[in-house]
Structure formats: structure tokens, C-alpha cells
Amino acid sequence: MQYSVFHVEGGIGKNIVATNIVRAIKKVHPERNLIVVAPYPEVFVHNPNIYRVYKTGMCPYFYEDYIKDKDTTVFKHEPYNSNEVITRKSNLAKAWCGSLALKYDFNKPELHFNQIEEQNAQLLAQNYSNNKPLVAVQINGGLGTLPKHINFNWFRDLPPRYVIPIIDKYKDKFTFVQIKSGNQIQLDNCTQLDLTLRELFLLLSQCKTSIGIDSVTQHVMACFNKPSLVCWVGNSPIVYGYSMHTNVMSSLEYKHGNLESYLDPYPLQTQGHQCPPNYDAGNLFNQDTLDREFEKLL
DSSP states (O other), X not given: OEEEEEEOOSOHHHHHHHHHXXXXXXXXXXXXXXXXXXXXXXXXXXXXXXXXXXXXXXXTTHIIIIITTSEEXXXXXXXXXXXXXXTTOSOHHHHHHHHTTOOOOOOOOOOOOOHHHHXXXXXXXXXXXXXXXXXXXXXXXXXXOOTTOOOOOTTTOOOGGGTHHHHHHHXXXXXXXXXXXXXXXXXXTOEEOOOOHHHHHHHHHTOSEEEEOSSHHHHHHHHTTOOEEEEXXXXXXXXXXXXXXEEEEOOOOOOSOOTTOSSSSSOTTOOGGGSOTTOOGGGSSXXXXXXXXXXXXX
């Protein structure tokens, strides 16, 4: 038997982007059974291109079963290190395919569900909607769980002041559901979720739109062809975003060099002390612009 092994690292959003690579590998090697090893195997469940999926670190006898004396092709590369991503000339999926000598088709991640899950999606929407259309909100990324950890990333996260006026304006017309980890700020007039990862995907599939940042929500919304307002503080929508979404860049200009910058001005998980002196949470975005762009999505 012939195999392809695709190794994925990183967070939930990156794992969702990796479904583009799954599609590309299967197109090049349709005769090979594709095995995925990833930290979030929930992303790859029921994907018709995949033969087996394993959670990172939970691969007993993997070498003997799939590598040793087997006809196997391994795809393992860190796309963040590619020239196209570092120089912000290409989206992540395209750069990833290029690094693995795969043919890139288009930037469209995939999530797949069985019949029971599709029925559950409707039930979840009923349980959370309060008889109003659902709108997802995510202003913080990451899944930090330490109770006293400062879980605000100035380079990526959206200060609450930009979404609060929108939520207050539309709270009677829509039910806002907030995607967050336990120790991140809780927004007023937002329903808090207690869901598994697969259930979160299903609930997002029932949302009319979303507002937030470069994180898991925008990637899931792209899977379902759902509109989304994505606010970018430091990251680039060229690399990590989707043209189908409304991408709004902040007005922040880096006027002072960062001592710790190397190939990027700031790493994705940048620390507070790296924040430039001219960062002003109150002047990152024009509120009228955000209000107008959000209204267009409705």
C-alpha cells in the first residue's frame, strides 16, 4: 500500500488552512492513502481526501506502520519560514503548496460533517439564537488558560471599544455569540459558549456573519462562504486573510524599530514590551468605517 504523510503544526486556524494542502496532496498523489498528523485532528474529521488522522504525540507504532520499508512520501514543512510569507507576497496556503512542490488551486479551506452533525448544527442555533440571527464575535486569539496570564496580544487582538458600539446598536436584532478562552475579557450583551471544537464549527456555520480578528473564526467562516469583518492590527490579510471577507487595516505605523525583530517586525505571539511607543488603542481604526462595513454585511 502507498501512503502520503502530511505533518501539520500550529493553532486551530493554521490547521484549517492546512485543509487546502490536503486537497493539493491528494490531487498530485490520488493513488496514495493520505495520513494527517496534526494537533487538532477535529479539523480533519470526515475529510474525504484523508485515510487516517492522528493527533500529534499520539502516534503509536507510526514509524513501523507507515514509514519503515513502506512506499511513503512525507510532507513536513513550516510555511511560516517561506520567503513568500516572510515578505508578505503570498497567502499562506499558496506559499505552503509552493514549499512542498504542490500545485496550488485556490484559497478555500474545508470542514466536513456527517448527517448527525448537520442536524445538530440546527439544534445548536436554536439553543443559542433566542429567535434572532446569530453573529459571531472574536476579539482575542489564542487559547491561553493560565488564570493570571495577560491574554491580550496588541499585534493581533482588537480592543473591545471597537465592537461594543456595534453590539449595542444591533443587540435587539441579532444574538451575538463570543468566541473566547476562559480568561479573556467577556463582552456585555454577548452570549458565552460552552462547546467542543466541532460544535463551535457547527454553530459558526449557522451565523449570518462575524466581526473580529485574524483567528479561528475568520477561517471557519471562509469554509462556509460566510461574510466576515476582519480587523488587522499588525498581521497581513494578504498572507492570512481571505478576499471574500471585508478586511480593514489599522492606521498603526511602526515609527520605531523593534530590538527583537528579525525576519518579521513582530512575531505572532509578540510580547507586551515589544509594543511600539506610538501604539494607541483608541486610534487603531475609524469607528465610522467599522460601523459602515459591518452594516454592509447585514
